[in-house]
Amino acid sequence: MALTKADMAERLFEELGINKREAKELVEIFFEEIRGALEGGQQVKLSGFGNFDLRDKNQRPGRNPKTGQEIPITARRVVTFRPGQKLKARVDAFKGEAQ
Amino acid sequence: MTKSELIEILARKRNDIPYRDIEQAVKTLLEQMSESLANGERIEIRGFGSFSLHFRPPRVGRNPKTGDAVSLTGKYVPHFKPGKELRERVNERYDATDGAS
Numbered sequence: 734m735a736l737t738k739a740d741m742a743e744r745l746f747e748e749l750g751i752n753k754r755e756a757k758e759l760v761e762i763f764f765e766e767i768r769g770a771l772e773g774g775q776q777v778k779l780s781g782f783g784n785f786d787l788r789d790k791n792q793r794p795g796r797n798p799k800t801g802q803e804i805p806i807t808a809r810r811v812v813t814f815r816p817g818q819k820l821k822a823r824v825d826a827f828k829g830e831a832q
Numbered sequence: 833m834t835k836s837e838l839i840e841i842l843a844r845k846r847n848d849i850p851y852r853d854i855e856q857a858v859k860t861l862l863e864q865m866s867e868s869l870a871n872g873e874r875i876e877i878r879g880f881g882s883f884s885l886h887f888r889p890p891r892v893g894r895n896p897k898t899g900d901a902v903s904l905t906g907k908y909v910p911h912f913k914p915g916k917e918l919r920e921r922v923n924e925r926y927d928a929t930d931g932a933s
Contacts, residue, residue: 759842
């Protein structure tokens with residue numbers, strides 16, 4: 734089972750003792766502020782977790798995989814995530830089957 | 833934007849919620865997300881993106897000092913795939929401001 738916003742709101746409700754509506758709204762604005770910063774061209778650095786960076790990609794040649802027709806992939810800005818040392822170390826220790 | 837700046841912004845937007853709760857909420861959210869990934873569990877946030885683990889197979893590496901071969905075991909690394917809304921918003925604003933093709 735994947736972690737979702739509902740799980741996160743539930744945990745805030747349980748651990749912080751804020752009400753369910755506030756917990757839900759906090760989860761919502763947490764992700765919205767990160768999106769907003771990235772949309773405004775700002776890098777987001779969350780120490781212990783990782784950094785969300787922006788990369789500007791030039792136009793490059795592409796191909797429609799179905800028809801084989803050549804179509805350029807336009808220049809674009811994309812978000813990349815670089816996990817921090819702490820998160821990398823914690824995930825590195827995982828020995829099971831990942832989802 | 834850093835974690836402390838994010839906390840400040842959220843606290844300003846929700847000044848009806850005690851600052852301490854906002855601060856604790858941000859820390860709890862990041863801790864829960866890290867725990868999930870550390871347990872091999874995916875994270876799925878609609879409109880934002882999904883986090884999963886990618887497997888890096890075992891390989892033979894080298895000690896950069898001595899040049900000796902060292903066998904490295906396989907491991908998982910966190911991976912993020914931006915969701916549709918995040919992808920579009922980041923790119924639309926870029927198109928509009930920088931006049932990229």
